[in-house]
Amino acid sequence: EPEVTQTPSHQVTQMGQEVILRCVPISNHLYFYWYRQILGQKVEFLVSFYNNEISEKSEIFDDQFSVERPDGSNFTLKIRSTKLEDSAMYFCASIKTWGNEKLFFGSGTQLSVL
Amino acid sequence: GENVEQHPSTLSVQEGDSAVIKCTYSDSASNYFPWYKQELGKGPQLIIDIRSNVGEKKDQRIAVTLNKTAKHFSLHITETQPEDSAVYFCAASVNYGGSQGNLIFGKGTKLSVKP
Numbered sequence: 120e121p122e123v124t125q126t127p128s129h130q131v132t133q134m135g136q137e138v139i140l141r142c143v144p145i146s147n148h149l150y151f152y153w154y155r156q157i158l159g160q161k162v163e164f165l166v167s168f169y170n171n172e173i174s175e176k177s178e179i180f181d182d183q184f185s186v187e188r189p190d191g192s193n194f195t196l197k198i199r200s201t202k203l204e205d206s207a208m209y210f211c212a213s214i215k216t217w218g219n220e221k222l223f224f225g226s227g228t229q230l231s232v233l
Numbered sequence: 234g235e236n237v238e239q240h241p242s243t244l245s246v247q248e249g250d251s252a253v254i255k256c257t258y259s260d261s262a263s264n265y266f267p268w269y270k271q272e273l274g275k276g277p278q279l280i281i282d283i284r285s286n287v288g289e290k291k292d293q294r295i296a297v298t299l300n301k302t303a304k305h306f307s308l309h310i311t312e313t314q315p316e317d318s319a320v321y322f323c324a325a326s327v328n329y330g331g332s333q334g335n336l337i338f339g340k341g342t343k344l345s346v347k348p
Binding site: 123152154160161162163164167175210212221222223224225226227 | 324
């Protein structure tokens with residue numbers, strides 16, 4: 120079964136450093152998402168992306184965050200200057216087509232900011 | 234905006250018993266309600282979903298019911314097995330404009346099935 124893959128599975132960084140989280144969505148999917156889950160809390164929407172631009176973003180997704188689809192397969196989340204409170208599990212997800220809401224999640228990247 | 238509340242936060246049942254998890258939502262415009270199962274170290278996996286034009290949906294041992302008037306929906310797992318142990322999340326989707334796929338999640342229910 121096709122799946123969303125994320126790398127790395129764990130990322131440790133120093134506060135103030137830039138990090139890039141990488142995702143390869145399912146190959147024929149067109150809509151891409153980043154969610155995050157702070158330990159013990161609910162999964163929160165960050166941003167959606169379609170046709171090489173952001174469709175929607177939450178209040179969490181401030182100027183420190185950016186997303187990019189640098190080629191035909193990868194989808195990245197960049198945090199420019201990490202803060203302690205950015206420590207969380209970050210999930211990439213994708214949907215095949217508009218009107219099909221079945222969201223497929225990757226296994227996540229655990230980001231620890233020290 | 235939409236807010237989803239989920240109860241209970243933890244649930245422990247004996248193998249073979251049924252488990253019920255309940256969620257309420259606030260925005261009457263929500264029209265899609267998926268349930269996700271998250272096992273340790275993995276991402277959420279869709280297990281069942283329901284749209285607002287349907288009151289109940291079943292898939293083998295799991296079922297979801299939706300009451301639009303009361304704005305609540307529930308997950309029912311029958312004949313529970315140890316491998317059902319996981320965290321279950323409900324979610325609601327307010328699909329308008331560009332919000333496709335913007336799921337609002339509940340806080341999760343940790344289900345433990347004891348052999």
